[in-house]
Amino acid sequence: MTKTTASSIYSKDLHAGVESLFSSIGEGVITTDEFGKITRVNPAAESILGYSERDLVGEWLPKKIVALSLNGDKMKFIDLPITRIFLTGKAVSEKMYYVRKNGDRIPVAINASPIMQAGKPIGAVEVFRDITFEQEVDLMKSEFISLASHQLRTPLSAIKTYAHMMAEGYMGELNDDQKQSLKTIIGASNRMNELISTLLNVTRIESGSIAIMPKTVHIDSVVREVLPELLLMAEVKHIIVDLKTRESPQNKIKTDPLIVKEVITNLVSNAIKYTQNGGEVKIIVKPRKRDILIEVHDSGWGIPSHAQDQIFSKFFRGQNIIKRETTGIGLGLYLVKGLIDILGGKIWFTSKERIGTSFFFTLPKGKRFQSLPHFKKIEESEKYNSN
């Protein structure tokens, strides 16, 4: 006869407690052994996936539950959260689709972590939740902003067109004060237009509906194309903008030139905006073996060291800048980071207060751009600078 001890009762209670806890978790939980074989599945996971625990336990997770990336392609074994955690020993968060037992796909947000013992992974735990509703809300938000932006742009187009017509002499000769006033109206409308474009782009990035139009281009030409507009901006503050690049076959790259232009325009206009009159901005294009490095240096006010880890956050603006420069809503660098991620590049910076800031970003050579079937097809629209 087995003797019941206080510790075994305690152990049974603990086990029962853990069991109820596991079953009651509102998010789907799947645990595996160190080979990825499923060991436990909680009721929430059963309900999300449509499989019973019996269907799953003992099966190899990567094979049994089909995972699709957000673009709808089947995920490669190496990209699966479970593979990545075993390879790196680190937790992974991912948004993707799981395919349910009945074949339907369900969008999920997954947090996968290795279960470590004595420094070694002895299993894994995946916690996931159904994000169908969040996706729908995102889509609605994106459609709303898209529509609102269009409605805002219509009266803006009329303001700009008539201001330009007057400035270009369609309504007769103007005196200098009148010309100056129109220049102010046009400048303000341009700022409003940029703001609307930024909002639209941020919405598109967040909803995953920005599409890529890869083309083989010379990066130096792409930079030169955006320069005239930026030079006008620099001229007002007597800032010298210096471009160091040369035409070289090494500058040839397959990327989305419109996105690259958006990134460069943002970085250089920031550099101009946050540099005192008479300062200097330098753009350097450096082709390298695996990528092209683009540098934007300024002799501006710099980013305070305590704020440096926040500059790619949404709506962030440096305290030292708010006092000097009132325009701007802190979306530029957030947008730039999102766009560079889409192009498969990296961005970083160095900065010293009152000395200046240098931004660096890379565009990878040989990046394979996937066609994204559920993304909105983008066509190249043409923006005509109206300064």
Added chain:
Amino acid sequence: MARILVVEDDHDLNNAYGIILKHEGHEVVSAYDGKEALTKLKDFTPNLVLLDLLMPIMGGLEFLRQWCKQGSAKQAKILIFTNIENSPEVSEAYKLGAERCIVKSWTAPHNLSRVVKDSLATESKTPTTSN
């Protein structure tokens, strides 16, 4: 000089485009939605159509579809003038024969003249009949 149909529901913009294009010496006819544009096309054969996409009664895409059915759309250059950049509507317009898409809120009058001039200078789609 060319014969241009401006299809734009915003009266202020339609009027502005008319002034700019007439200033360049073009003959301009205005319509304020797709349906009106189709009616105007019965008496006017343009070399170029400046077309907005989002309009009441009949939008730009439906206008293009109907015009294509009539077979006469091929005779004119189609320039899309819209504020809904990078959208499925723009892709659809290209499929229906649009040559270029220009963002209205970025376009100054001298640019409008230039785009029209460039477009007319490329291999012309001369109207086969004129009224």
